[in-house]
Amino acid sequence: MASERPVVVYPPDEDGGRRVRVDGQISGRAYSVRDIAAFLQEAGLQEYDEMDVVRSSLIEWCGGGADVWMR
Template identity: 40%
Template sequence: MGHPAQHPHIVVHAPALDGSRRVTEGEVTLGLASHLDDVVEILRLADLDRIEVEEDDLIEWQGGGPEDWPGLSEHEV
């Protein structure tokens, strides 16, 4: 009866100059990520950890997908 459950609209923005990517839900900035694990942690802290970060269509990846982290090239493990 009525509207379906409102899904959060998560956006991982294009990388900044330092390689970090802003994570937002609507107009709210949830955090800055410099690695995929950071996105997972930011969503967990926002109580959105039921979202599968790499597969879920609730997340809009701008300027590159889950594997695009330009800042990581400097940090060889």
Template identity: 45%
Template sequence: MAAPIVIHHPSPTGGRRVTIRGQIVGLAYNDADVVEFLRRAGLPDAHDLLDQPDWVEWRGGRAHHYEAA
């Protein structure tokens, strides 16, 4: 089963698109942005999920890096 949260590759201008179950929830420029998107989606302990591959898939680039591609 695929992870429900995907943090996509860094964009050419910086930041990473974040989707939850295929729905775009925003453009993150750091982990705090991702945590806020997940909190708004009803995941209060979101920070603990960022390094759990069952929950989060980091596509392209290194995890936790948001600089321009």
């Protein structure tokens, strides 16, 4: 089932990185909430900061929320 949210953060990998998909395209690997905020800013949401990422309903967190960075 495809996500209805435009941002998907995948479960952490063995290095603690999480793949991030924005509008159907992989943006890269994030190692913190700050990295996700940077991806969203690059996608046009310049005002997004770390707190926006944590609270946003635009993001689907797979394999744990914003506080999970290790397997």
